Amino acid sequence: MTSERSGSSSRPAQGARRPGGQQARPGARRPAPAGANPVAQRIEQVRSALGEILQWSGPADQVLSRWFRDHPKLGGRDRGTVAEAVYDVLRHLRRYRHVAEGGRGAATRRLAILGLASTLGREGILPVLDADEADWLRRVSAIDQAALPREIRLSIPDWLSEALAIEPDSDSLLAALNRAAPLDIRVNPMKADRETILAELRAGVASEMAEPTPYSPFGIRLQGRPALTRWGRFEDGSIEVQDEGSQLLALLVAPRRGEMVIDFCAGAGGKTLLLGALMRSTGRLYALDVSHTRLARFKPRLARSGLSNVVPVVIANENDARVKRLARKAHRVLVDAPCSGTGTLRRNPDLKWRQNPESVSDLCALQRSILASAARCVAPGGRLVYATCSILRVENEGQVEAFLAAHPEFELLPAPELLADRAGALSLPGPYLKLRPDVHGTDGFFAAVFQRRHGPAVAQVAAAEAELPEPDAQAAGLDDEVEAPDEEPARDEAAGSAGNLGEGDR
Ligand SMILES: C[S@@+](CC[C@H](N)C(=O)[O-])C[C@H]1O[C@@H](n2cnc3c(N)ncnc32)[C@H](O)[C@@H]1O
Numbered sequence: 221m222t223s224e225r226s227g228s229s230s231r232p233a234q235g236a237r238r239p240g241g242q243q244a245r246p247g248a249r250r251p252a253p254a255g256a257n258p259v260a261q262r263i264e265q266v267r268s269a270l271g272e273i274l275q276w277s278g279p280a281d282q283v284l285s286r287w288f289r290d291h292p293k294l295g296g297r298d299r300g301t302v303a304e305a306v307y308d309v310l311r312h313l314r315r316y317r318h319v320a321e322g323g324r325g326a327a328t329r330r331l332a333i334l335g336l337a338s339t340l341g342r343e344g345i346l347p348v349l350d351a352d353e354a355d356w357l358r359r360v361s362a363i364d365q366a367a368l369p370r371e372i373r374l375s376i377p378d379w380l381s382e383a384l385a386i387e388p389d390s391d392s393l394l395a396a397l398n399r400a401a402p403l404d405i406r407v408n409p410m411k412a413d414r415e416t417i418l419a420e421l422r423a424g425v426a427s428e429m430a431e432p433t434p435y436s437p438f439g440i441r442l443q444g445r446p447a448l449t450r451w452g453r454f455e456d457g458s459i460e461v462q463d464e465g466s467q468l469l470a471l472l473v474a475p476r477r478g479e480m481v482i483d484f485c486a487g488a489g490g491k492t493l494l495l496g497a498l499m500r501s502t503g504r505l506y507a508l509d510v511s512h513t514r515l516a517r518f519k520p521r522l523a524r525s526g527l528s529n530v531v532p533v534v535i536a537n538e539n540d541a542r543v544k545r546l547a548r549k550a551h552r553v554l555v556d557a558p559c560s561g562t563g564t565l566r567r568n569p570d571l572k573w574r575q576n577p578e579s580v581s582d583l584c585a586l587q588r589s590i591l592a593s594a595a596r597c598v599a600p601g602g603r604l605v606y607a608t609c610s611i612l613r614v615e616n617e618g619q620v621e622a623f624l625a626a627h628p629e630f631e632l633l634p635a636p637e638l639l640a641d642r643a644g645a646l647s648l649p650g651p652y653l654k655l656r657p658d659v660h661g662t663d664g665f666f667a668a669v670f671q672r673r674h675g676p677a678v679a680q681v682a683a684a685e686a687e688l689p690e691p692d693a694q695a696a697g698l699d700d701e702v703e704a705p706d707e708e709p710a711r712d713e714a715a716g717s718a719g720n721l722g723e724g725d726r
Pocket residue numbers: 466484485486487488489490491492508509510511514537538556557558559590715720721722723724725726
């Protein structure tokens with residue numbers, strides 16, 4: 221990955237020091253002082269935030285939140301402008317760095333200028349630039365992007381470009397992943413229906429554009445960023461923020477009333493909540509995760525949801541004794557696996573710069589191990605759903621093929637048929653659920669459904685296994701108290717830095 225570079229080496233010895241650290245040429249038009257002009261201030265703010273984020277010490281959203289906490293005087297709209305420009309830079313970082321090489325002064329300031337020129341418009345930026353910067357920005361705007369090498373034009377690292385070369389229409393996929401995502405919400409069927417929520421949204425909090433999502437019967441797509449979290453319907457659990465792809469995944473799991481279901485990597489519970497609602501709050505739904513912090517974030521969502529069938533359980537790892545107690549007990553097991561998150565680049569563009577082939581390979585090993593443990597929990601005839609928000613074959617089809625080769629007691633079911641009467645006009649080639657932003661308007665998602673066979677060989681193995689306790693949380697000793705910890709466990713930190721290991725709105 222390209223590191224932060226300063227610009228030209230031919231700096232004049234004399235001249236005024238600019239906020240970005242660059243010295244102006246004698247006689248050149250100076251940039252507007254940052255104190256006087258809001259746009260000039262904005263450039264400085266974006267430059268400062270980028271200076272921290274581009275050190276890649278953690279996920280961009282967390283570093284940006286910290287930067288906002290350190291700059292408490294910024295109002296809501298100012299924060300929005302800064303965040304938009306920062307994310308624009310993260311999306312187009314390789315291309316911006318390429319063109320920034322042709323300018324003078326601090327590289328981060330030039331990135332900030334490009335981000336704000338893209339989000340506010342070039343004409344809004346030009347008046348606060350000095351003559352050199354303005355000339356450079358005009359030159360950069362005239363570059364024919366189609367003539368740039370693919371990896372620079374689409375701003376992706378070489379390893380990702382190579383990994384996606386076999387995907388059909390990969391340029392279209394990558395271009396869509398470089399655009400900001402709309403805001404999808406999901407109506408909680410335990411508390412409201414979509415028509416009512418749509419009417420209320422249109423009448424008030426999101427009057428601009430609220431449309432039903434095309435495939436999920438619970439989804440609503442919003443343009444813009446209405447302040448939903450202060451809306452009564454959010455506070456009372458009638459809605460949740462959730463990408464339509466995540467909603468389709470829960471529909472694919474298709475849990476039924478009274479069943480025993482395990483959400484093996486529940487995180488902050490985005491999918492757990494829909495699974496619990498699809499079960500009409502009956503049966504038992506275990507929400508497992510190694511992250512105490514994420515499960516603690518799930519608690520207020522669960523409280524809002526009106527569900528009483530969910531048992532959150534912190535496990536030490538996928539081979540935890542509590543997992544073993546669930547062997548062959550579950551009708552449905554969902555593994556929403558920790559993954560590279562490359563399907564969510566619209567929301568987390570920093571992931572393409574924070575991942576590399578080694579981190580993906582580590583994630584693949586973890587996915588294999590989680591899948592093997594989760595499979596043990598599936599009852600004969602029960603289903604195991606393996607899902608990622610990755611667009612990399614090695615994390616998707618590659619894992620499925622390896623799993624089937626090692627587990628002849630499972631067969632692959634056709635996902636499109638399982639979704640046929642649940643997801644409107646969704647048409648999939650199969651056998652997997654594969655979603656792409658350029659085709660379906662969702663994040664990139666992958667899911668495969670396995671079913672444990674009822675064969676004689678399976679019955680023999682089952683008979684040989686020890687007597688197992690009932691899948692009752694207390695009988696199985698699974699009723700762990702989940703509270704917000706004082707400190708993030710070290711393991712959670714490591715997992716968070718490895719990829720898209722779970723966010724509240726998935
Ligand atoms: C993609 S996220 C899950 C997102 C979540 N299902 C949702 O809808 O919000 C993956 C989750 O796997 C968890 N995880 C990582 N290693 C795990 C393991 N060995 N066993 C169980 N969960 C694990 C992470 O903590 C993270 O919350």
